[in-house]
Amino acid sequence: AQSVTQLGSHVSVSEGALVLLRCNYSSSVPPYLFWYVQYPNQGLQLLLKYTSAATLVKGINGFEAEFKKSETSFHLTKPSAHMSDAAEYFCAVSDIGGNTPLVFGKGTRLSVIA
């Protein structure tokens, strides 16, 4: 079965610093990969997705992620953190093709310090 592991349940960065949230997947075949963001008391919103096209994927709000098959990773980055980036971030995986349900990681809470 597909699974993802998010390293670090809580990450804290200073405003203006690099954001790096880690996600590793387990699959013998490169899957589809997603990053979602959840702001307090809201549902989840799609940040970006990898669907076997370009390995560097750009998303909303200045975030991007790079698919690395050799490392089975899909880490999320942003060059300069903003206070509004404080939220919980979820990595998710699904099989290629069809509407296979997404499997989510446990989430990483990002705090941004002024």
Added chain:
Amino acid sequence: DAGITQSPRHKVTETGTPVTLRCHQTENHRYMYWYRQDPGHGLRLIHYSYGVKDTDKGEVSDGYSVSRSKTEDFLLTLESATSSQTSVYFCAISRGSGANVLTFGAGSRLTVL
């Protein structure tokens, strides 16, 4: 979120009572999902539906049942609620073809006393 309505948004109930959560969509999508969110566990799939009267179990389906009698509504029922089912429940629909991009509702917070 746009096109998805969950009700009720908040509910407090007692152990042993039945509870039904409703997810309503206005966009006629075939696939609908129920997830629960708990601290330290992320989101876990309860049940999903791939059409009217077509449903399947997810990772944490024990104690839950679902029904989909029409495209726009997907109901999640706890036949006899337990304290371990205290959680935030999210409904999602699948909008895209190919990659399964989900759009989530605002969530239903359930407390079982």
